[in-house]
Amino acid sequence: MEVVAGDKKVQNTTLWLECAGPLVTLPVVGSYVAYFPQGHSEQVAASTQKEADMQFPSYPNLPPQLICQLYNITLHADQETDEVYAQMTLQPVTGQEKDQSLMSNLGIQTKEPTISFSKILTASDTSTHGGFSIPRRAADKVFPPLDYTKQPPAQEIVARDLHNNEWHFRHIFRGQPRRHLLTTGWSIFVSSKRLQAGDTVLFMRDQNGHLLLGIRCAKRQQTAIPSSLLSSDSMFIGVLAAAAHAAATNSRFTIFYNPRASPSEFVIPLVKYNKAVFHTQISVGMRFRMELETEDSSTRRYIGTITGIGDLDPIRWPNSYWRSLKVGWDESTAGQRQRRVSLWEIEPLSSPFIVCHSSSLLLRSKRPRLPQGLGQTLSSEEVLES
Amino acid sequence: MEVVAGDKKVQNTTLWLECAGPLVTLPVVGSYVAYFPQGHSEQVAASTQKEADMQFPSYPNLPPQLICQLYNITLHADQETDEVYAQMTLQPVTGQEKDQSLMSNLGIQTKEPTISFSKILTASDTSTHGGFSIPRRAADKVFPPLDYTKQPPAQEIVARDLHNNEWHFRHIFRGQPRRHLLTTGWSIFVSSKRLQAGDTVLFMRDQNGHLLLGIRCAKRQQTAIPSSLLSSDSMFIGVLAAAAHAAATNSRFTIFYNPRASPSEFVIPLVKYNKAVFHTQISVGMRFRMELETEDSSTRRYIGTITGIGDLDPIRWPNSYWRSLKVGWDESTAGQRQRRVSLWEIEPLSSPFIVCHSSSLLLRSKRPRLPQGLGQTLSSEEVLES
DNA sequence: CTGTGGGCAACGTGCCGACAA
DNA sequence: TTGTCGGCACGTTGCCCACAG
Numbered sequence: 021m022e023v024v025a026g027d028k029k030v031q032n033t034t035l036w037l038e039c040a041g042p043l044v045t046l047p048v049v050g051s052y053v054a055y056f057p058q059g060h061s062e063q064v065a066a067s068t069q070k071e072a073d074m075q076f077p078s079y080p081n082l083p084p085q086l087i088c089q090l091y092n093i094t095l096h097a098d099q100e101t102d103e104v105y106a107q108m109t110l111q112p113v114t115g116q117e118k119d120q121s122l123m124s125n126l127g128i129q130t131k132e133p134t135i136s137f138s139k140i141l142t143a144s145d146t147s148t149h150g151g152f153s154i155p156r157r158a159a160d161k162v163f164p165p166l167d168y169t170k171q172p173p174a175q176e177i178v179a180r181d182l183h184n185n186e187w188h189f190r191h192i193f194r195g196q197p198r199r200h201l202l203t204t205g206w207s208i209f210v211s212s213k214r215l216q217a218g219d220t221v222l223f224m225r226d227q228n229g230h231l232l233l234g235i236r237c238a239k240r241q242q243t244a245i246p247s248s249l250l251s252s253d254s255m256f257i258g259v260l261a262a263a264a265h266a267a268a269t270n271s272r273f274t275i276f277y278n279p280r281a282s283p284s285e286f287v288i289p290l291v292k293y294n295k296a297v298f299h300t301q302i303s304v305g306m307r308f309r310m311e312l313e314t315e316d317s318s319t320r321r322y323i324g325t326i327t328g329i330g331d332l333d334p335i336r337w338p339n340s341y342w343r344s345l346k347v348g349w350d351e352s353t354a355g356q357r358q359r360r361v362s363l364w365e366i367e368p369l370s371s372p373f374i375v376c377h378s379s380s381l382l383l384r385s386k387r388p389r390l391p392q393g394l395g396q397t398l399s400s401e402e403v404l405e406s
Numbered sequence: 407m408e409v410v411a412g413d414k415k416v417q418n419t420t421l422w423l424e425c426a427g428p429l430v431t432l433p434v435v436g437s438y439v440a441y442f443p444q445g446h447s448e449q450v451a452a453s454t455q456k457e458a459d460m461q462f463p464s465y466p467n468l469p470p471q472l473i474c475q476l477y478n479i480t481l482h483a484d485q486e487t488d489e490v491y492a493q494m495t496l497q498p499v500t501g502q503e504k505d506q507s508l509m510s511n512l513g514i515q516t517k518e519p520t521i522s523f524s525k526i527l528t529a530s531d532t533s534t535h536g537g538f539s540i541p542r543r544a545a546d547k548v549f550p551p552l553d554y555t556k557q558p559p560a561q562e563i564v565a566r567d568l569h570n571n572e573w574h575f576r577h578i579f580r581g582q583p584r585r586h587l588l589t590t591g592w593s594i595f596v597s598s599k600r601l602q603a604g605d606t607v608l609f610m611r612d613q614n615g616h617l618l619l620g621i622r623c624a625k626r627q628q629t630a631i632p633s634s635l636l637s638s639d640s641m642f643i644g645v646l647a648a649a650a651h652a653a654a655t656n657s658r659f660t661i662f663y664n665p666r667a668s669p670s671e672f673v674i675p676l677v678k679y680n681k682a683v684f685h686t687q688i689s690v691g692m693r694f695r696m697e698l699e700t701e702d703s704s705t706r707r708y709i710g711t712i713t714g715i716g717d718l719d720p721i722r723w724p725n726s727y728w729r730s731l732k733v734g735w736d737e738s739t740a741g742q743r744q745r746r747v748s749l750w751e752i753e754p755l756s757s758p759f760i761v762c763h764s765s766s767l768l769l770r771s772k773r774p775r776l777p778q779g780l781g782q783t784l785s786s787e788e789v790l791e792s
Numbered sequence: 793c794t795g796t797g798g799g800c801a802a803c804g805t806g807c808c809g810a811c812a813a
Numbered sequence: 814t815t816g817t818c819g820g821c822a823c824g825t826t827g828c829c830c831a832c833a834g
Contacts, residue, residue: 063635064635068635075657076651077647077650077651077654077655096634098634103634107637142815142816142817143816143817144815144816144817144818145816147817148804148805148806149804149805149807149818150805150807150808150817150818151806151807153814153815153816154815155814155815156814192807194807194808194809195808195809195810195815196809196810196811197814199814199815201807203806203807204806204807206806207805207806247635247662248482248484248489248491248662248664249449249454249633249641249662249664249667250450250636250641250644250645250662251493251648251659251660251661251662253648253659253660254644254645254648254659254661255635255640255641255644257643257644257647257648257651258636258640258641258642258643258644258645258647258648259636259640259644260647261463261643261644261646261647262639262640262643262644265462265463265643268463269463271461273637273639274637274639274640275637275640276633276634276635276636276637278634278635281635528794528795528796529795529796530794530795530796530797531795533796534825534826534827535796535797535825535826535827535828536796536797536826536827536828536829537827537828539793539795541794542793542794578828580828580829580830581794581829581830581831582831582832583794585793585794587828589827589828589829590827592827593826593827
């Protein structure tokens with residue numbers, strides 16, 4: 021095994037992305053990004069299950085978004101739970117450097133089309149009584165072909181997880197009617213990863229034809245870290261103080277992004293941010309669509325209406341673009357969906373894009389101009405109700 | 407079961423203290439304490455296995471020790487590992503209030519003498535092949551007496567853990583020669599708590615005669631939290647920024663103390679701190695003794711010599727009493743013992759105590775006077791070698 | 793007094809096709 | 814096509830004592 025003990029770095033970016041989910045994107049090293057302390061705080065809140073309720077020190081030098089260059093990014097997975105997270109080191113950039121960023125491309129790691137399948141585990145899959153029932157298409161798509169002339173057709177499967185550990189399974193085609201199964205080796209995998217019915221398992225094939233597998237725990241898996249190490253207050257302060265110190269001294273700082281735990285991405289490619297903030301006309305009543313992850317790990321577009329524009333937190337973060345849109349959703353099953361989204365998350369349905377003739381002009385001002393009404397005519401309470 | 411799901415608060419202080427170890431003391435609510443950001447940082451370092459290596463922002467208002475009143479303390483145990491920790495809310499106190507603190511008593515929760523026993527688990531205890539071998543004295547001391555006239559003498563034992571969960575065991579006295587054993591129920595306990603040979607299990611009897619049990623994992627259990635939530639840098643900053651903000655605004659702040667993970671206690675009763683700093687004569691060459699926890703969870707006094715006096719971190723924490731003594735140990739097996747200790751941890755062997763006639767005078771100056779040579783005549787390098 | 797190991801019975805694990813959704 | 818079940822074999826768990834350190 022090539023893995024150094026205690027090394028949690030993940031080698032395989034594609035597998036990491038599959039485990040993170042279909043909507044997660046990663047900026048590339050060297051690209052420019054907008055970092056949102058507010059969003060980072062939300063990740064802390066989601067993980068500690070505690071809102072920031074204390075009175076925080078003010079950090080006058082810390083704007084709602086900090087423009088940075090991505091100095092480094094490494095992918096990781098928790099040794100116990102296999103939960104994926106990314107460590108990013110960000111270098112705040114000065115005003116002059118920002119113009120350079122316009123030259124850069126979208127700054128997102130291109131997702132190679134992958135041969136993969138995922139399955140939500142059933143009670144039978146996770147019971148000690150039997151093995152794993154492989155969906156037919158999955159067996160055809162990603163597993164090495166079986167010799168169907170033999171009775172029964174069977175082979176040994178070897179797959180590696182995020183930690184590069186090998187897992188061996190017996191893949192057999194039997195039963196009446198015939199079906200693909202993983203038998204020997206499967207239960208060890210289930211108990212080692214502590215999988216339960218409802219969790220998702222994921223198989224994929226890389227460029228060299230090697231098999232990889234990952235897991236994604238069901239959302240109910242409230243990581244519920246009471247942390248026992250740092251109080252949630254200290255964590256909130258730590259997030260802000262680290263960013264403020266980095267901004268003030270123009271020095272690098274390091275953050276963790278946890279795609280399954282965080283309500284939203286909070287490190288946004290600058291190009292995407294600029295496009296949404298400067299080149300998109302937004303108004304109350306406007307209709308939009310937004311991609312969201314479905315139960316079965318694919319994506320679906322949902323339609324909604326903008327019902328208000330204004331600060332999420334007028335006291336602590338005035339004039340912030342973070343979740344500045346209050347929205348309603350068309351479908352009545354919208355109980356779980358966010359009631360506030362950010363500009364860069366949505367796709368306006370009917371509004372024309374403003375063509376960017378001389379975009380560098382728009383970036384001259386130190387802070388982006390606010391869209392109509394932001395933090396002025398509409399407070400977070402004075403919004404339309406759908 | 408009376409426990410609310412997700413509630414991690416521990417009701418039984420005595421059991422918590424037993425699990426924390428024989429040397430751990432807790433200040434009582436309302437008492438005055440000295441809080442050491444340095445020591446708090448050390449706990450973070452030990453838990454994240456990373457030293458503070460970045461350049462930190464300076465917090466001019468944050469002295470090496472912050473005098474506080476203990477506003478609140480709650481005891482907890484990790485839901486997964488049963489690791490004990492305490493949450494303390496501290497209220498910084500102003501100069502005038504400090505004098506009051508002299509009236510207060512020692513401010514430590516009195517440890518009631520408890521009927522308990524602990525045992526380091528053997529390979530047989532944790533193997534799936536058998537049960538748990540109860541030491542003879544333990545069976546006599548804490549378990550309900552058996553009716554030895556029956557053959558074999560046996561009874562059901564019910565004990566509650568830190569989470570107030572009930573555990574049932576069959577206690578039987580059999581074999582040739584006769585011995586006490588826990589059979590049915592024991593292996594479920596072992597696998598649930600994931601106990602291994604070398605870990606310690608602990609039984610005790612409370613005032614009402616109810617049985618309690620706790621566990622203490624062997625030190626090798628490197629909690630090894632890479633955290634995945636906050637970078638270690640942010641944690642260090644969070645500790646300092648939270649304390650600095652509390653000191654500056656005179657507001658309460660919350661910290662976690664993890665007695666098994668932290669190298670030393672960093673919330674010290676003010677009376678103990680004052681006595682050590684102001685009323686104890688310390689000099690290089692002086693011999694002292696210090697209590698330390700032994701392998702089998704009892705305590706032992708070790709003898710050593712002070713080999714130097716000076717700042718542990720002259721840059722970040724000048725004039726700090728935290729681990730200001732460099733020491734050597736008499737016994738050659740001193741490999742693991744601290745090479746630096748704080749004044750309040752030791753007991754001078756031959757030096758006389760200075761009688762305190764008018765102690766309030768000594769507290770007038772805003773910062774305690776430094777002992778001879780502290781940070782002046784001896785740097786951390788210019789020390790004696792034993 | 794107590795840790796380990798052999799003997800043995802009871803139980804759980806895990807592979808199989810049958811059936812039905 | 815695939816989730817769950819009854820049947821069955823075999824490996825593990827767990828209770829017992831013997832023995833020795």
